[in-house]
Amino acid sequence: MALSRGLKRVFTASVHPFKGSFSGTVIYSRRMASNNTAAPLLLSPQELENISASKKDVVALDVSWFMPNSPRNPNEEFEQKRLPVNARRFDLDEVASSHPLGLKHMMPSASQFAGACEKLGISPSTHVVLYDTQGVFSSPRALFTFRAFGHQNSSVLDGGLPRWEAEGLSLVTSASDNSIAVTSYPEPSLDESVLRSYEQVVANAELDPSSSSSSAVELVLDARSAGRFTGQDPEPRPGLSSGHIPHSFSLPFTAFLQTHTTGAQSSYTTFRHPDEVLQALTASLGAERVQEVLSGRRRIVASCGSGMTAGVLWLGLQLLGVRSAAIYDESWTGYAARETSKIVKDV
Numbered sequence: 072m073a074l075s076r077g078l079k080r081v082f083t084a085s086v087h088p089f090k091g092s093f094s095g096t097v098i099y100s101r102r103m104a105s106n107n108t109a110a111p112l113l114l115s116p117q118e119l120e121n122i123s124a125s126k127k128d129v130v131a132l133d134v135s136w137f138m139p140n141s142p143r144n145p146n147e148e149f150e151q152k153r154l155p156v157n158a159r160r161f162d163l164d165e166v167a168s169s170h171p172l173g174l175k176h177m178m179p180s181a182s183q184f185a186g187a188c189e190k191l192g193i194s195p196s197t198h199v200v201l202y203d204t205q206g207v208f209s210s211p212r213a214l215f216t217f218r219a220f221g222h223q224n225s226s227v228l229d230g231g232l233p234r235w236e237a238e239g240l241s242l243v244t245s246a247s248d249n250s251i252a253v254t255s256y257p258e259p260s261l262d263e264s265v266l267r268s269y270e271q272v273v274a275n276a277e278l279d280p281s282s283s284s285s286s287a288v289e290l291v292l293d294a295r296s297a298g299r300f301t302g303q304d305p306e307p308r309p310g311l312s313s314g315h316i317p318h319s320f321s322l323p324f325t326a327f328l329q330t331h332t333t334g335a336q337s338s339y340t341t342f343r344h345p346d347e348v349l350q351a352l353t354a355s356l357g358a359e360r361v362q363e364v365l366s367g368r369r370r371i372v373a374s375c376g377s378g379m380t381a382g383v384l385w386l387g388l389q390l391l392g393v394r395s396a397a398i399y400d401e402s403w404t405g406y407a408a409r410e411t412s413k414i415v416k417d418v
Contacts, residue, residue, distance in 0.1 A: 110198055112214070112389055113229040113342060116238050119200055123156045128197045131156040131228070134213035135203040136163050136176070136379060140307060148204060154228075154235060155243050156200065159191045159251065163213060163379075170401070172408055176212070176378060178266060178400050181258045184220050188256040195222065195256060202228035202235075206339030207328055212382030215398060219266070220259040227386065233339035234331070267372050267399045269406065275372070276317040276413065280360070286368050290360060291319035294375035294384050295403060302416030307376070312407050314414040316374065324375065324383035326351035348387045364393060374399040374406075 114122070123129045131154040135145035149160045163176040166187040170177050179187070193199060199222065201213040210227045217225040228235065236242060267275075267289075278288045293315055298304030300321040302314040315321070327348050328340040342348070353361045363369035371388060373381035373396060381398045388396040399406075406412050 110224045110226050112226060112386060114200060114226045115229055116235040116240055119154075119156065119226075119228055119235075120240060122198065126198060128194070129156055129200065130191065130193055130197050131158045131200045131202060132161040132191070132213065133158060133203070133232070134161045134163055134201050134209050135205070135232075136209035136212075138307060145204070150247055151244065152232070152236075153243050153247070154202065154232065155241050157192075158243065158247075160247075161187065161191065161201075161213065163209060163216075166216075170405075172401075172405055174377065174401055174405055178216065178219065178261070181220065181261055184216070185256045185258045188222075189254050190251070192251040192254050193256060194254045195259075196224065197254075199225040200228055201225065202231045204232045206231045206233055206331075206341060207383065208340070209379055209382070211386035212379050215265070215382045215385050219262050221262065222259070230331070230339050230341045233333065233337065234341065237331075237333045237339070264395075265397045267397050269401055269409070272316065272372070272374075272399050272406065273412070276319075279318050280369075281318075286363075286370075289370045289372050289397075290356060290364065291316055291372045291374055291399070292322045292355065292384050293319050293403070294322060294324040294373060294380045296323050297321050299376075299403075301418050302414075303418045306403070306407070308404060311404065312414055314407070314416040315403075316406060317413055317415050319374070320355050322351065322355040322384060324380040326354075327383055327387040342387065342390065345390045348390055352387070352391070364388075365391065367395060371396045372399050373397070374402045376402060377404045378402040 133149045133153055135148065137143045137145060146160060166179050166183055167175065168177045168179055199217060201210045203210045207229065210231060214225055214227050275289050280288045280290055293300050296304065299306060299313045300315045304313060306313045327343055329343050330338050330340050332338045360369065364371055371393065373384040375381040378398060378400050381402055385396050385398055407414060
């Protein structure tokens with residue numbers, strides 16, 4: 072897809088390549104750096120290996136998460152195989168706030184987050200590298216959590232554990248060591264501007280972004296599959312209606328990712344180049360709305376099934392330099408579970 076000249080100008084002005092230096096080696100990456108930090112949003116396995124060889128305070132966190140109907144157990148898999156970079160397990164369902172509807176992996180409180188970091192030997196200065204066992208799936212949600220609490224020295228391992236293994240780097244397969252030195256992690260402040268509640272989403276859904284030029288109307292991007300968005304396909308959670316929030320836009324999270332096959336039944340995902348991420352965003356929103364987003368005139372709220380893969384959209388937007396993106400924490404599970412919610416089906 073060719074980008075319009077105007078869109079190219081906005082895109083070029085919004086982002087710039089990350090240029091950093093580790094152990095005397097200059098690393099040029101097409102990935103983008105976050106504001107006020109040397110930590111890139113994404114690291115390749117080789118970049119992580121270089122960093123871990125030159126810096127002591129680097130911790131890799133396995134943040135793998137699977138759908139409720141999956142037979143896989145991330146805690147068991149962590150014990151069987153993990154990165155040799157001070158790898159520890161960060162369970163997104165455990166480090167989470169309780170919810171009246173029983174929803175999982177909701178944003179933790181500041182005390183929960185700080186307590187988890189202390190137990191895992193993480194201090195505010197630690198470079199935290201988040202990875203999962205599918206490539207890119209749950210790790211962006213974990214990065215969103217760390218960044219929302221101001222821990223800017225955090226990155227995602229692009230391609231996760233399977234890419235690390237595919238590139239022939241060493242792994243730890245022995246039982247994990249539970250003797251982690253507890254650190255001190257002062258209770259941080261949560262940036263509430265990056266989260267949306269049910270009430271906020273409902274109020275926003277009353278306004279049509281197509282007929283309103285007000286920048287106060289936020290664009291809701293739905294990361295679920297197109298079939299679930301239209302109502303044609305069922306939700307994986309029994310009893311939950313499919314469909315979508317009024318005036319929201321469909322952008323399956325897979326549009327931001329590319330799949331790499333490593334064997335007959337083995338593959339992993341990585342982020343696409345920012346140019347391709349921009350093309351996918353434009354296909355969903357249209358060039359005019361994308362210009363509004365990239366210029367900061369319009370905010371985006373990412374949603375998905377339960378708040379997990381919305382993180383992929385959030386991180387893709389960060390790669391484009393969009394710093395004002397938010398996540399609807401409850402996402403579709405919380406929205407559709409309420410009888411008063413307006414659900415659109417356009418099969």
